[in-house]
Structure formats: C-alpha cells, structure tokens
Amino acid sequence: xxxxxxxxxxxxxxxxxxxxxxxxxxxxxxxxxxxxxxxxxxxxxxxxxxxxxxxxxxxxxxxxxxxxxxxxxxxxxxxxxxxxxxxxxxxxxxxxxxxxxxxxxxxxxxxxxxxxxxxxxxxxxxxxxxxxxxxxxxxxxxxxxxxxxxxxxxxxxxxxxxxxxxxxxxxxxxxxxxxxxxxxxxxxxxxxxxxxxxxxxxxxxxxxxxxxxxxxxxxxxxxxxxxxxxxxxxxxxxxxxxxxxxxxxxxxxxxxxxxxxxxxxxxxxxxxxxxxxxxxxxxxxxxxxxxxxxxxxxxxxxxxxxxxxxxxxxxxxxxxxxxxxxxxxxxxxxxxxxxxxxxxxxxxxxxxxxxxxxxxxxxxxxxxxxxxxxxxxxxxxxxxxxxxxxxxxxxxxxxxxxxxxxxxxxxxxxxxxxxxxxxxxxxxxxxxxxxxxxxxxxxxxxxxxxxxxxxxxxxxxxxxx
Amino acid sequence: xxxxxxxxxxxxxxxxxxxxxxxxxxxxxxxxxxxxxxxxxxxxxxxxxxxxxxxxxxxxxxxxxxxxxxxxxxxxxxxxxxxx
Amino acid sequence: xxxxxxxxxxxxxxxxxxxxxxxxxxxxxxxxxxxxxxxxxxxxxxxxxxxxxxxxxxxxxxxxxxxxxxxxxxxxxxxxxxxxxxxxxxxxxxxxxxxxxxxxxxxxxxxxxxxxxxxxxxxxxxxxxxxxxxxxxxxxxxxxxxxxxxxxxxxxxxxxxxxxxxxxxxxxxxxxxxxxxxxxxxxxxxxxxxxxxxxxxxxxxxxxxxxxxxxxxxxxxxxxxxxxxxxxxxxxxxxxx
Numbered sequence: 001x002x003x004x005x006x007x008x009x010x011x012x013x014x015x016x017x018x019x020x021x022x023x024x025x026x027x028x029x030x031x032x033x034x035x036x037x038x039x040x041x042x043x044x045x046x047x048x049x050x051x052x053x054x055x056x057x058x059x060x061x062x063x064x065x066x067x068x069x070x071x072x073x074x075x076x077x078x079x080x081x082x083x084x085x086x087x088x089x090x091x092x093x094x095x096x097x098x099x100x101x102x103x104x105x106x107x108x109x110x111x112x113x114x115x116x117x118x119x120x121x122x123x124x125x126x127x128x129x130x131x132x133x134x135x136x137x138x139x140x141x142x143x144x145x146x147x148x149x150x151x152x153x154x155x156x157x158x159x160x161x162x163x164x165x166x167x168x169x170x171x172x173x174x175x176x177x178x179x180x181x182x183x184x185x186x187x188x189x190x191x192x193x194x195x196x197x198x199x200x201x202x203x204x205x206x207x208x209x210x211x212x213x214x215x216x217x218x219x220x221x222x223x224x225x226x227x228x229x230x231x232x233x234x235x236x237x238x239x240x241x242x243x244x245x246x247x248x249x250x251x252x253x254x255x256x257x258x259x260x261x262x263x264x265x266x267x268x269x270x271x272x273x274x275x276x277x278x279x280x281x282x283x284x285x286x287x288x289x290x291x292x293x294x295x296x297x298x299x300x301x302x303x304x305x306x307x308x309x310x311x312x313x314x315x316x317x318x319x320x321x322x323x324x325x326x327x328x329x330x331x332x333x334x335x336x337x338x339x340x341x342x343x344x345x346x347x348x349x350x351x352x353x354x355x356x357x358x359x360x361x362x363x364x365x366x367x368x369x370x371x372x373x374x375x376x377x378x379x380x381x382x383x384x385x386x387x388x389x390x391x392x393x394x395x396x397x398x399x400x401x402x403x404x405x406x407x408x409x410x411x412x413x414x415x416x417x418x419x420x421x422x423x424x425x426x427x428x429x430x431x432x433x434x435x436x437x438x439x440x441x442x443x444x445x446x447x448x449x450x451x452x453x454x455x456x457x458x459x460x461x462x463x464x465x
Numbered sequence: 466x467x468x469x470x471x472x473x474x475x476x477x478x479x480x481x482x483x484x485x486x487x488x489x490x491x492x493x494x495x496x497x498x499x500x501x502x503x504x505x506x507x508x509x510x511x512x513x514x515x516x517x518x519x520x521x522x523x524x525x526x527x528x529x530x531x532x533x534x535x536x537x538x539x540x541x542x543x544x545x546x547x548x549x
Numbered sequence: 550x551x552x553x554x555x556x557x558x559x560x561x562x563x564x565x566x567x568x569x570x571x572x573x574x575x576x577x578x579x580x581x582x583x584x585x586x587x588x589x590x591x592x593x594x595x596x597x598x599x600x601x602x603x604x605x606x607x608x609x610x611x612x613x614x615x616x617x618x619x620x621x622x623x624x625x626x627x628x629x630x631x632x633x634x635x636x637x638x639x640x641x642x643x644x645x646x647x648x649x650x651x652x653x654x655x656x657x658x659x660x661x662x663x664x665x666x667x668x669x670x671x672x673x674x675x676x677x678x679x680x681x682x683x684x685x686x687x688x689x690x691x692x693x694x695x696x697x698x699x700x701x702x703x704x705x706x707x708x709x710x711x712x713x714x715x716x717x718x719x720x721x722x723x724x725x726x727x728x729x730x731x732x733x734x735x736x737x738x739x740x741x742x743x744x745x746x747x748x749x750x751x752x753x754x755x756x757x758x759x760x761x762x763x764x765x766x767x768x769x770x771x772x773x774x775x776x777x778x779x780x781x782x783x784x785x786x787x788x789x790x
Contacts, residue, residue: 167532
C-alpha cells in the first residue's frame with residue numbers, strides 16, 4: 001500500500017548489515033562497560049557513603065538460607081501459613097454458612113408464602129442458593145487469609161529465598177528454582193499460578209512449571225482435603241490438636257504433591273521437554289517490612305475477590321445444572337443417577353464410587369464445587385436433610401459405603417487430577433498450544449487414576465478394607 | 466612488581482572472599498544478562514552464601530544480591546582480592 | 550481534556566509498583582500487552598486539574614531487549630513516546646540502577662529520575678546529592694519514599710512543570726569508545742534521512758551497530774503503520790462520527 005516502505009526496509013537492512021560488517025566483534029560488552037563506567041563515575045560524584053547500619057538482610061539471609069535452618073524454616077513457614085489459614089477460617093466459615101442457612105430458611109418461607117412451584121424452589125434455593133452459598137462460605141475465609149499472608153511474604157522478600165533454597169532440587173529435575181514460587185502461588189489458585197509462571201523466562205522451564213502446577217492443591221481443593229481429613233483421619237482429636245493434626249495431614253499431601261511435581265518434571269525433561277537447564281540468575285532483594293494494611297487490602301481485592309467472583313460465576317450454573325440432572329427423571333431414575341451408575345464400576349475400581357466420579361466430572365469448571373455436587377447427589381437419593389453439622393455429613397458418607405480408603409482416594413484424586421476449567425483456559429492462553437493444554441489435562445488425569453487404582457488394589461489385596 | 470596471576474573461577478571462591486572480575490567466558494543471552502546485573506570486567510564481587518543444598522550461591526555485586534548457579538559462576542574468571 | 554501519558558521504568562525490586570500503587574490508588578486496569586504474555590498495568594492520576602495516565606512498564610535490568618519484558622518496555626518508550634518517562638531507581642544500589650537510567654536518557658529527553666527507597670538508603674548511610682546528579686544527568690532528579698508517601702507532591706509537581714515546558718532538559722549523552730563513536734556518526738545521519746526526527750536517531754544507530762534485528766522489524770512496522778494512519782485518517786473519522 002505504501003510504495004515507500006519496501007524501499008525503507010531495504011535501506012534499513014543495508015544499514016544493519018553495514019553496522020554488522022563494520023564492527024568486527026560483539027560490541028555489547030563495550031557498550032555495557034561504557035554505561036557502567038559512566039554510572040560509576042556519576043555515583044562517585046553524587047553519592048557518598050557514611051557509616052550506616054550493618055546490612056540486616058545479609059544477617060537474615062544467613063538464617064533463612066542457612067544449611068541447617070533453611071529447610072526447617074521453610075517447612076515451618078508453610079505449616080504456619082496452613083495452620084493460620086485453617087484455624088482462622090473455621091469460625092468465619094461456619095458463621096457465613098449459618099448466615100446462608102438462616103437466609104435459606106427465610107427464602108423458603110417466602111417461596112411457600114407466594115405458593116411458588118416446587119421445581120422453582122428446587123432450582124433457585126436448593127440448587128443455586130445452596131451451591132453458591134457453600135462455595136462462598138468454604139472459600140472466602142481461607143482465601144481472605146491465604147492471599148494476604150502470601151503477599152506479605154512476597155513483599156517482605158522471603159519468597160525469592162525459597163527459590164534460592166529449592167533451586168538445586170528443581171535444577172536436578174530440569175526446572176528452575178522460580179518454579180517453587182509459582183507452586184506457592186498455586187496454593188492460592190492454579191489459574192493465577194499459570195499466569196505467574198511468566199517470571200520464568202526460559203520457555204522450556206516455564207512449560208514444566210505450567211504442566212506440573214496442578215499438583216499443588218489450590219484453595220478450591222483445600223476445603224475438600226480439610227473436610228475429608230478432619231472427618232475420616234483426625235476425628236479422634238479434639239480442638240486445637242485436631243486442627244494441628246489436620247494441618248499435619250495436609251502437609252503430607254502437599255509434600256506428596258511436591259514429590260509428584262519433581263518426578264513429573266524430571267520425566268518430562270528427559271522426554272518431551274528435553275534440553276539443558278537454561279541460564280539462571282536470581283536477585284535476592286533486601287528484606288523490607290511490608291506495608292501491612294496496604295498489602296492486605298490489595299491482595300484481598302486483586303486475588304481473593306477475583307477468585308471468589310470467578311468461583312461464584314462458575315458455581316452458580318453448575319449448581320443449577322446438577323440440581324436439574326438430579327431431579328429430572330427418566331422412568332424412576334434421575335439423569336444424574338444414570339450417569340452415576342454408568343461411572344460406578346470405574347469409581348469402585350479406583351476405591352471410590354460413581355457419585356464421586358460424577359462430582360469430579362461435573363466439577364470440571366471449578367474444584368470448589370466438587371463436594372457440594374457430591375453432597376447434593378447423595379442427598380437427592382434419600383431423604384432431604386439439612387447438613388448443619390459435620391457429624392451428619394460423615395453419616396451421609398458412611399451410609400453410602402465410605403471407608404477410610406474412599407476418603408484417602410478422593411483426597412488423592414483431588415490432589416492429582418486434571419486442572420479446573422479456568423486453569424486449562426489460562427494454560428491455553430499462555431502456551432497458545434492445544435497439544436500442551438491437552439497434555440496438562442492428560443498427565444495429571446493418568447497419574448490420578450494410576451495412583452488411586454494402586455492404593456485401592458493394594459488395600460484390597462491386603463484386606464485392609 | 467606485578468606478577469601475572471592465573472585467573473580463578475568465581476565458583477572456586479569461598480564465602481566471604483572478595484573477587485575482581487577479569488573475564489566472562491559466557492556467550493549470548495546469559496552473558497548479556499550478567500553484564501546488565503553488574504558482572505562486568507573490573508567489578509568487585511563478594512561471595513555471600515551458598516544455598517542449603519550447596520548450589521546456587523549468592524553474590525553481592527554493585528550493591529545488590531544476585532544468586533548464580535555453578536554453571537555460570539564457574540565461567541566468571543578473575544582474582545581474589547582478599548577477605549576471609 | 551488532554552490526558553498526558555507517563556511511563557514508569559525501572560529495575561525489578563525498586564518499589565516501582567509501590568510508587569504506581571501510591572499514585573494511582575485502586576483505580577487501575579490490568580491486562581496484557583498486545584500479543585505478549587506480559588502484564589500491562591495502567592492507572593489515572595489527577596494533579597492540579599491535569600489528568601495523567603500512568604503506564605507501569607515491566608521491571609527490567611536493561612533495555613537491550615534480551616527478554617520480552619525488555620522489548621515491551623523499550624518499544625513503549627521509543628515508539629509510543631509517552632509525554633514523560635519516570636525512571637524509578639533504588640537509592641540503595643545507585644550504580645546498577647543508573648545503568649538503566651542512562652539507557653533511557655539515550656532514548657528520550659523527557660525523563661525524570663525518581664530515587665526511591667530514600668529512607669532505606671539514609672539508614673544505610675548513603676547520601677545522594679540530587680542537585681549534582683540532576684545537573685550531571687541534565688534531567689530533574691527527585692528523591693522519594695513511595696511506601697512512606699514521601700516526596701510524592703514534589704514528584705507530581707516536577708512532572709507538571711516538565712510537561713508545561715518550565716523545565717528544560719539536556720540529557721546526559723553517553724560517550725563510547727572512539728571506534729564505536731565513529732560508526733555511530735556515520736550511521737546516524739543516514740538513519741535520520743530514513744526515519745526523520747520522530748525517533749532518537751543516535752540511539753537507533755547504536756542499536757543497529759549492535760545488530761538488533763528485532764528493532765529493525767519493529768521500526769519497519771511503525772513506519773508502515775504511520776503511512777497507513779495518514780491514508781486511513783478520513784476513513785477512521787467516518788467510523789468514529
């Protein structure tokens with residue numbers, strides 16, 4: 001369209017070639033050295049150093065990255081963050097749940113007062129309202145605690161030290177130390193963590209981080225893990241000891257997830273993502289006391305609020321669909337039950353059942369709705385009862401033939417299975433590759449099926465269940 | 466009198482030592498990145514701390530702390546000025 | 550009203566984002582740079598009746614386009630030509646940070662150097678003579694502490710005065726080895742013939758000498774777009790009206 005441009009291009013090209021040919025070697029060194037020299041001489045004139053306080057960061061680094069204390073401190077920090085999140089979320093969670101329960105009662109009364117049809121009450125209250133209410137009450141408090149703590153650690157400067165401590169492990173498996181930071185982000189939200197892999201510059205290492213991020217349980221899966229652990233594994237402990245035991249079990253799952261991450265990274269870097277570990281530089285900025293209020297407000301708005309919004313947007317239609325599937329009957333069996341019965345043999349082989357499988361499949365849009373769907377499915381079969389305490393919930397599970405193995409395998413499946421819809425969407429946006437998006441679905445799914453099949457088979461073989 | 470010394474890789478320095486860069490035996494992006502971070506000829510680098518697993522190592526260069534793996538620090542050559 | 554564009558450049562970990570947050574509050578828009586997986590954040594500030602749009606460029610150690618971040622930051626400064634570029638430097642590591650500032654000064658003359666973390670620097674016994682630095686660099690230098698909201702008014706005032714033309718800048722000019730300087734001189738006049746005064750020709754010449762192919766492509770795109778802009782101007786107006 002512009003006849004001049006090819007000409008310009010040609011001239012530019014000839015200029016660049018001229019530039020290249022006249023300069024014999026790489027002149028970048030000379031350029032950078034000159035700039036550094038200029039910077040140095042400017043500093044000499046305008047910056048003077050008096051005796052100030054000793055470098056506090058170095059002293060702190062001597063502790064945080066120490067050979068003996070580095071790893072224990074890291075694990076302790078992780079444990080403390082989990083403990084604060086779980087313990088701190090308990091009370092507000094049940095308060096919000098109670099609030100929703102109260103509102104549900106009022107709404108139901110209102111529906112009865114205007115003689116609304118049964119199905120409308122079912123879809124709107126038992127489906128939509130209950131489903132989203134569950135998601136908000138189980139997700140909001142832990143996220144409102146986790147994301148700000150994470151942001152505080154980030155702003156304080158601790159997170160780069162984690163990458164420093166962990167680098168060798170990741171290098172051995174072909175990855176980058178910064179992968180540990182994207183994993184840490186994954187504890188909050190895998191979809192957000194996929195975006196955060198941008199901090200890894202090399203495409204190969206970044207892909208490893210993307211493909212394995214899902215093995216870190218996100219906030220949508222925490223409630224599942226916490227719930228099942230406290231119902232089936234730490235029920236014998238009371239009060240603070242129970243919380244501590246739950247946090248301990250959670251740590252165990254997290255460590256297992258990390259082992260899987262490293263193993264999968266290693267296998268991939270030997271096969272599909274072969275290559276030498278690329279260049280590595282990591283700046284360790286000085287420790288800085290973060291602006292606490294600011295950080296909390298910003299983290300709550302940027303992360304917690306957005307993730308919650310997304311969860312509700314996804315949970316609302318999924319709750320409605322599940323209710324409809326559970327309440328539309330062909331003959332005397334609901335559509336959901338056909339689906340569940342179809343999946344049942346497969347679920348049983350993995351130590352679970354068709355209900356759980358159906359919940360995971362219907363829960364693809366967001367992990368946080370897996371348990372609500374499961375409860376809805378269990379309850380739609382028998383008597384409709386209100387779940388106002390966990391004891392009753394456990395009874396519902398046990399009535400459907402649950403054992404410790406069911407709980408364990410559902411936890412394992414939750415930890416290892418495919419990423420949620422939003423995460424997959426983000427993976428596609430970041431990699432722009434259908435193949436790798438599919439791989440990020442397939443790898444975890446195969447592992448989740450393999451591991452749960454193995455535990456179920458072993459447990460049955462030895463007659464443990 | 467100045468005796469010409471054999472250049473030593475930065476990775477061979479122990480914690481607390483002060484090192485002056487003479488040569489970078491790296492090419493491409495990594496070389497440019499190191500230059501940007503201040504690992505230029507004549508720059509002083511002090512060895513701060515090794516990671517708990519032995520690698521990478523944190524260095525202080527142009528008033529900032531930067532961690533490098535052995536792969537890179539072994540290709541930065543220079544002389545030890547002093548230190549512990 | 551005419552919104553003025555202000556770009557924020559700087560090393561990672563200099564508190565650039567803190568400054569951005571302090572200035573814009575919660576009125577921010579984030580997204581991606583077109584076609585890139587690099588976060589783009591912008592936000593508005595009002596000062597003395599003037600509206601400013603702040604663009605938070607990716608934090609980089611240099612602007613030689615070693616990475617996508619660097620390319621994005623550099624392209625914005627050179628091709629989008631903001632009304633002013635704030636270079637946020639870390640007061641506790643001036644030497645490395647000025648390195649980036651000097652690179653920006655080669656690309657544009659509407660620059661303000663903003664020395665952040667000044668409280669931390671003072672604690673460490675680092676004394677910075679901003680008057681001297683300013684006269685050496687030929688652009689305004691402002692000391693601030695973004696986290697303590699120190700010096701923010703002075704900074705905004707300096708931006709306003711620079712954009713009104715009350716402050717004339719005379720950016721520090723890097724001098725390279727004689728051999729490189731000679732080549733720059735040869736190339737520069739020819740570069741100017743080709744691209745006119747729209748772009749920093751001396752800097753372009755230097756980049757060409759450094760064999761920056763990506764820049765060539767980008768420059769070519771820009772020139773093409775400008776040509777198209779002129780031709781499609783009326784068409785564009787027709788759509789807008």
